[in-house]
Amino acid sequence: MHAAKGLRPRRGRRLAASGLAALLLAATVLTSGAVGQDPSPSPTPPPSQAVPKPPTDQPPPLLTRADVDRAVARLDGVVQDMMKQTGVPGVAVGVVHQDRVLYLKGFGKRHVDEPPAVDPDTVFQLASLSKPIGSTVVAGAVADKDADGRGAAWDEPVTRHLPGFALKDPWVSGHVTVTDLMSHRSGLPDHAGDLLEDLGYDQAYILGRLRDEPLAPFRASYAYTNFGFTAGAEAVARAEGVSWQKLAEDTLFRPAGMDSTSTTFADYEKAANKAVTHVPGPDGTWQAKYVRDADAQAPAGGVSSTAADMMRWLRLQLAGGRLDGRQLIDAASLRHTHLPEIVSQPPTAPAGRTGFYGLGWNVNYDNQARLRLSHSGAFELGANTNVTMLPGEQLGIVVLTNGKPVGLADAVAQDFFDTAQYGKPTRDWLALFAALYTEMDDAGVSPTDYADPPAAAKAARPDGVYTGTYGNAYYGDATVTTGPDGLVLELGPEPKRFPLRHYDGDTFSFETAGENAVGRTGVTFSFGEGSTAARTLRVEYLDETGLGTFTRR
Structure with missing residues (x-):
């Protein structure tokens, strides 16, 4: 692992519905032999054991059924041991090989304080594992466009279907x-x-404000964006004249028999057999503390599903869009989602590999020139998922958990593929991923320690000079009020209240909340010359791209 280069989030705990693209990509690079290991591949099976030709343009399979069975046999112990080490309450795992489900099990509890156990039909929130599911839906829709002339296409401007959508540069x-x-x-x-x-803020507001964000070079810069992905998927749904849920239902979920899969939070909430999200408390015990509604970014992070349903999707992926003898998604269109579209991880050493992102997939190639696809999903508020597959081997694994990301989902997948290919894991994957997630949790925290004011802190001015409403074209209004406990900052359309703690002079702090919380962040008021009331306030963690200053109305 090249230290944490490329893994460090740019803004706080960037795990939100995030596929953790760089994290999984780096792990895939490791497994592909980027650190110099090149174990001998498993021998090609004799003709009597030959496997069907893969549905994609891949080299012949290198893994025998015995190789895969060895990895499957290890899964029970691996999952149970990692759950014991981490305390993650619930896990579901499924494996597909050559269109057969070889493994499908649930472990642990749906809710840490209640008896019902996780089973293959337990509904989990998938976080950014929603992205490869979303690209599968779009693959089906754009293939229909080719056939009937309606709808959207991969490479036409989204403004044809999202009127008013704009980015900062008109071109x-x-x-x-x-x-x-x-x-x-x-x-x-x-x-x-x-x-x-x-x-x-809702999806419409957020997509409408993307025009205020500064842009890096177009088609030459990679940056992971849940709402960019959402805008692309929504353009396809609008072209079909339906909601994203309706498009997903008609194109994929219903035809594939994924009856417990949805893109809406309401459907997840009403599921009787669902795994709730968990986070570790201060004492290390896991708590069902938060609820994560990802409807605003449904195509990128809002899918919920079961391990059983995910096996049907994985079979379809590995069989070139076919399932149970029916071609549900056009093979060429689905294959298009597996192609590299942008370099997401340049090599960091002469022997290092280049990592790519496709359409909802991290794309890599291993030492045997095999295509390797993966994606991770993570909600800091309590979910972590992983899908990894080798299409040429028709082999894939899905791991779903109901705990904040601590490395388990990713480690189970990497351990499985190591065991299949090399006979044993090449490293302690759980320790590696746990360390990376810890580093990501710590990234983005303010360099200023707001726990205690400096020894020579200046006194604040009277509360009244700070109170009032401050406007911001991107974040909307910020209102500062005062009460028995001091100043309070209100942000958002249905204002969230953040008590302010004085730090030094005109600088205060508050405890951030939500999926992208970064601990305490600073709020600094500025005054014009001779002004008796603050003219602006700047919220530190909202200001990474220069959009975090609010001006008094």
């Missing part, structure tokens, strides 16, 4: 396509729009 606005947005190469900053979601 980019007119040319940005579904492919650009769903492969994170639009030029938008990392996780653009996520903080608006944390404040309670």
